């Protein structure tokens with residue numbers, strides 16, 4: 458094998474990393490746009506795009522410049538303070554969308570965890586403690602925290618971590634009749650991926666999403682879309 462950066466190889470992963478993931482056999486060390494290069498200089502087309510979060514490709518100049526400029530000015534200040542870039546982005550998001558408040562976090566799992574907590578809090582505050590059930594889909598994926606794997610509906614991610622958060626029911630994706638049977642007045646939130654990712658890159662039927670919307674309106678539940 459050719460010389461490697463920093464003396465680490467893919468085998469180092471097996472030696473020193475907790476095996477919660479099974480990364481590819483090569484290590485990307487450089488990327489630009491759609492392309493990445495591994496430790497041995499081999500070029501690849503990256504069609505995975507960071508599981509759909511690299512919408513601008515690898516290392517776009519404008520993003521690199523903005524990060525470099527900010528890193529030289531102010532790096533970290535904790536949440537005892539606010540800061541200008543976060544306020545500017547929040548203002549842009551509020552102006553561009555239906556939302557009037559923004560919550561920033563570090564991962565999809567955290568975003569969903571917050572959404573589920575907020576849904577229960579909102580329902581308890583407005584309708585009482587009995588309105589706490591969450592309905593989601595089998596084969597869904599919403600993150601790796603205990604709450605999000607429980608809502609996710611894939612047993613392989615919850616096995617061994619019991620007892621799990623309660624009052625979570627799963628229905629078949631795109632199953633309108635199952636949705637009608639499951640969504641009642643004690644439901645605080647219905648959670649769905651408009652395109653189910655880990656479940657097989659399956660788009661939701663428009664009629665299914667419309668039914669979820671109607672059922673949530675009818676039963677005063679929040680409809681949470683987990684989408685990129």
Ligand SMILES: Cc1ncc(COP(=O)(O)O)c(C=O)c1O
Pocket residue numbers: 508563564565566567569598599600601650654655683684
């Ligand atoms: C639909 C969906 N929700 C949530 C997550 C979790 O995001 P993160 O890995 O940033 O916690 C993922 C990650 O792939 C996802 O595909």
